[in-house]
Amino acid sequence: MLQCISQDIVNAIDAVSNTKEIIQKFRENGWSGLLEKVKRFCEQRDIEIPDMNGVRRSSRGRAPNNPVTWEHHYRVDIFYGTIDCILQELGFRFNEDAIELLKLSSSLDPRRGYELFSIDDICKLVEKYYPADFSSQDKLHLKYQLELYELDIRKSAHFQHVETLPELCQLLSKTGKSAIYYLVDRLIRLILTLPVSTATSERAFSAMKIVKTRLRNKMEDDFLSSSLIMFIEREIAQSFDVDSIIDEFDLMKTRRSQLKIGCK
Structure with missing residues (x-):
């Protein structure tokens, strides 16, 4: 789960x-x-x-010292x-940082009438975990946007039955409020990428243990990167046609030996 x-x-x-x-x-x-x-x-x-x-007894058949x-x-x-x-x-x-990130992110959760909504927690989330995504000016404006945003979503009938952050993000875009509360919309989109970015990182590290083994420890970075992409996205790679790969490889540069039958 x-x-x-x-x-x-x-x-x-x-x-x-x-x-x-x-x-x-x-x-x-x-x-x-x-x-x-x-x-x-x-x-x-x-x-x-x-x-x-x-x-x-130990594997050698003798009793250990203890x-x-x-x-x-x-x-x-x-x-x-x-x-x-x-x-x-x-x-x-x-760890504590990851749990804190999740708890602060839950401040934007729309369920149960936005009962978890907290302007202070949201500002703390931006200040601590997304400093590169918001300028100093953005951080000043964010608090005022959040005050207007809180009043707006609590009064608007459109936002009363929203249950998830993806639904909230879609509704903000659909109603045009994403342009009004553009900083809030940006933060929601950043939070929505958390599961995807985590899953991708874990898949990459797991794949690296399989692709770069002890017998392949001298693999160059470019070849390793390409191999990992093919391994992680193997469902997409399986849809590639062998002939199309040969055609693409042949067009990259002129080669001494012909890759395709009938080539002059």
Whole structure:
């Protein structure tokens, strides 16, 4: 659910908080239940189960200096270790700055009669997270625009049934108010790019691990960039015709060998 591109900002905040809480509860109380399920699975398939109270030996067959039981190994080293890695990853991806960005962005959320609307939070959002997108003059005018914008949207019947930021952005454009509140419209559009930009970055880093492997560690930047584009946008790349690629490549410059049959 956290990776849904269409996830709205308010629900995203709740989803992050609830996910962390569920994982933490599972860490504290989930071991016994998980162990019983694993035992039943092994018994049904005749898989040998080690004595959980027995001492676990090292891979070399000798007892370690500080011997631990099999139960300690599976519970602490694997179960707790895995969950701690997940919680650490969530904390890294959704750190305090990211959560604050989401909370401040929710100030423009139109649901429930714009109850989350806050001029101070919106100005703080621009000042802290979008300083390059608004000039000093824009930041001064933004507060006055927001005061007029708040009165306008609360009185206008057109804006009373809007539920999402995309709908709000479309309605501002449709009614022509995007030209009046151009700074507010710009900020809404910037917020709407958050899920897309995040998803694209994550896909790029994931693709890099696949494309640039240990055996390809000397790959040049241009070739890596082109390969990543083809890998990330492979659905679009699959629609390309091989002949059209050859034609385009052939037209780039004159070559010693002919790429197409029948070329003079």
